[in-house]
Amino acid sequence: MDETELSKSHTTWTLAMPNAPQPSTFDVACSIRKWAVEHGIMRPVAGALEASINATATAIKASTDFESMMRQKELLSIAFNEASRTIYLYTKRKVTGKDLKTLPSSILNCGIAYPQGVVEEIGKNNQIAHGAAASMILAGGANRYACGSSISPGNSHSAGTLGALVVDAAGVIHGLSNNHVTGLCNHSQVGLPILAPGVLDVGPGGVNPFTLGFHKTVLDMAIGTQGNVDVSRNSDAAIFEIFQTANVSSSQGGVYDTPTSIVDPLDGMVVEKVGRTTGHTRGKIVGQELMPVEISYSAPNFGFQGRILFENVWVIHGENVPFGQPGDSGSLIVQIDGGGLRHAVGLLFAGGTDSLGPENQRTFFLPIRPILEKLQVSLLGGHNV
Structure with a gap:
C-alpha cells in the first residue's frame, strides 16, 4: 500500500x-x-x-x-x-x-x-425517568422486583438499572449492573445495601424501597493511560448478592425473561433492552469504536472525578427513539435470532450525542461475555417468572 x-x-x-x-x-x-x-x-x-x-x-x-x-x-x-x-x-x-x-x-x-457527537459525562446530572422506573412482576402468587428496574446504593441519591440476575459457582444469586451504578466508581464498601428502587426514584405512590442486596465486587475501572494502567482490564460492571431471592425476578420488566445464552456483538445486529429510564427499547448496532473511548465519571458525594479508557466499545442507535438515556446504565442488551430465541449481547454503560441517531443520541455498550467471565458468574433465567 x-x-x-x-x-x-x-x-x-x-x-x-x-x-x-x-x-x-x-x-x-x-x-x-x-x-x-x-x-x-x-x-x-x-x-x-x-x-x-x-x-x-x-x-x-x-x-x-x-x-x-x-x-x-x-x-x-x-x-x-x-x-x-x-x-x-x-x-x-x-x-x-x-x-x-x-x-x-x-x-x-x-x-x-460525518456525524457530530461527543461522549457524555457520567454522574454529572441527576436522571429523570421517562416512564416506569420500577416493575413488579406477579409470579407464584407474589410480587417480585424485576430486572430492568431502578436500583442504587443506599447512600447515594442516584438511580441506575438492575441489568440481570447472575449466579456464581456456589449457586449464590447476585444482581448485575455497572460499577458506576452500584459500585459508585469503586467507592461502595463491601456489604453496602443496594436499594430497590434507587434513592432518586423513591416517592409517594411508587414501590416502597427495600434492601435488594449487598455490594459484592466490581471490575477494574482504573484512571490513567495505557502504560500506567492496563486499559484492557477496564470494564464498568459490578455485582451485589441478593438478600432475599424470593423478592426478585429474572423477568426483564415483564417483557421477556433474561436469556442465559450469549452471542458476541456484530455490526447491524438488531438488539433490545429494558432499562430504568426509557423502559423497553429496540435498536441496531451501528459500529464499533476504533480506539479506546475515554469516559468522564464523577461521584460528587465521594469527591471522585476522573477519565477512564475502555476498549471494545460498541455503538447503538435506537429505533425511532434513543436506545438508552441516563439511568438506563446497567441494562442487559439482548438479541433475537432467526428462530425467535434471545441471547445476551452486552451491558449498557454510557452514551453521547450523535447527529445521525434518533433525537441526536447514541448508546455505548461493552460485550457481556468478558464481563461474566471476569466476574465468574453466569446469567440466570427462569427465576420467579
Whole structure:
C-alpha cells in the first residue's frame, strides 16, 4: 500500500491500484487515524496501544481541504461498521451540507459519514425517568422486583438499572449492573445495601424501597493511560448478592425473561433492552469504536472525578427513539435470532450525542461475555417468572 495514491474525484477517494486486495473497513479506519495523528488532528493514545493498532497501517494521502475541514470541525473519534463498509468520523462541530460538497463520501471503497457527537459525562446530572422506573412482576402468587428496574446504593441519591440476575459457582444469586451504578466508581464498601428502587426514584405512590442486596465486587475501572494502567482490564460492571431471592425476578420488566445464552456483538445486529429510564427499547448496532473511548465519571458525594479508557466499545442507535438515556446504565442488551430465541449481547454503560441517531443520541455498550467471565458468574433465567 506504500505505492498507493489516493485521488479525489467527485468527493470519492479510491485506490489507484486495481489489482490490490481490498482492505478491510478496520484497516481503512486505521489508515485515517494514522493520518490524523501524524497531522496533529487527533492526539495519540499513550503507551504502545497506538503503535500496535497502526503497526500495519499506511496513512491515507488526503487533500488540504479535507485536512483543513477535519481540523476546523475537531475530529474526536472514529467508529467503523465492517458489514456495511462504513466509517464514522465523529466531530465536535457540525459538518454542514455545504461542507459535504468538499468532503469525500468514500475512502478506499469505504463509505464515510460525518456525524457530530461527543461522549457524555457520567454522574454529572441527576436522571429523570421517562416512564416506569420500577416493575413488579406477579409470579407464584407474589410480587417480585424485576430486572430492568431502578436500583442504587443506599447512600447515594442516584438511580441506575438492575441489568440481570447472575449466579456464581456456589449457586449464590447476585444482581448485575455497572460499577458506576452500584459500585459508585469503586467507592461502595463491601456489604453496602443496594436499594430497590434507587434513592432518586423513591416517592409517594411508587414501590416502597427495600434492601435488594449487598455490594459484592466490581471490575477494574482504573484512571490513567495505557502504560500506567492496563486499559484492557477496564470494564464498568459490578455485582451485589441478593438478600432475599424470593423478592426478585429474572423477568426483564415483564417483557421477556433474561436469556442465559450469549452471542458476541456484530455490526447491524438488531438488539433490545429494558432499562430504568426509557423502559423497553429496540435498536441496531451501528459500529464499533476504533480506539479506546475515554469516559468522564464523577461521584460528587465521594469527591471522585476522573477519565477512564475502555476498549471494545460498541455503538447503538435506537429505533425511532434513543436506545438508552441516563439511568438506563446497567441494562442487559439482548438479541433475537432467526428462530425467535434471545441471547445476551452486552451491558449498557454510557452514551453521547450523535447527529445521525434518533433525537441526536447514541448508546455505548461493552460485550457481556468478558464481563461474566471476569466476574465468574453466569446469567440466570427462569427465576420467579
